Amino acid sequence: MLIDALWRNCVLHDVFGSTGFLGRYLVSKLGKVGTQVVTPYRDEDEARHLKLMGDLGQIVRMEWDMRDEQSIAECLRHSDTVYNLVGRDYPTKNFNYEDVHIAGPERIARIAAENGVSRFIQVSHLNADVNSPSKFYATKAEGENRVRDIFPNATFIRPSAMYGAEDKFLNNMAIWSIWWKLNNAETTVRPVHVLDVAQALSNLLNLPKVSGVVNLPGPSTLTYQYLLDLVSSVTLRPPSKAPTLPKNVAEAIASVGKTVWWPALSPDEVARRFINDSEVAGDWSTVGMAEPSEIEDHAITYLRRYRSSANYVRPVEFPPRPVLTASAE
Structure with missing residues (x-):
């Protein structure tokens, strides 16, 4: 009960996919801001480096499973903002594109809504399109649609190749x-440089709520x-x-x-x-940034x-x- 009371008085952010390529840089940015960050992980060894990205007790590592709703709820039940960076470049025997890009985001968004999370930020891809010949791009777009049904005011970040x-x-x-x-x-x-995308994601916390799609291509x-x-x-x-x-x-x-x-x-x-x-225009100014670096x-x-x-x-x-x-x- 004491821990719950302390967490309720903190600004807490949850980064699903924190052990991935973009995730580690986002956690580093959030750690420098001074917020408390929950970093769900599947493999303890892959999450150890995250502990050094904030002061003592600032980076909270918690084990989770994409199919275990209780573990998801434990990770985000105190969070103000949830980032979902989980993605998969290639399908495996345990997780295909539909599992990771559609069912996963939908499950996380639903549980976040049930636990009163006020802000949901979903990382997609610049080429997300339900009609794409690539299942990666098609499932990224469908995942956006599932999250939007639950969080109509969610933010969808679409970076290009990082x-x-x-x-x-x-x-x-x-x-x-x-x-x-x-x-x-x-x-x-x-x-696009991964540090530019991580900075854009971090900037969202200090801006009025941005709803809808934010495209972040390289220059x-x-x-x-x-x-x-x-x-x-x-x-x-x-x-x-x-x-x-x-x-x-x-x-x-x-x-x-x-x-x-x-x-x-x-x-x-x-x-x-x-x-x-996609040649769609970039929305870097929307996230408080000038053109990204070459x-x-x-x-x-x-x-x-x-x-x-x-x-x-x-x-x-x-x-x-x-x-x-x-x-x-």
């Missing part, structure tokens, strides 16, 4: 460039070919000579890859390599590790940006 220290974007391009050459590497993308539209050239220029490795695989061949290889235990490329990720990022401003920070010792401190010369004249989709 890059950063632990990303699956620049790092994968440096290691597995063949998978980024699909569609002749002509697909366009609007990469520039780039092709995968330009990004591959950028990675090559920063790592000082020669451009990959890997062939461009036909879509059906890539899908067949990805289907076989599903049999391994580690996260390999899925057929849906192959489909996404052929879908251009990818060239941070590329060396995240790609220097791939240089040889002889080239470690050499300056960077970026390739010229191409002029986009037509849709690659």
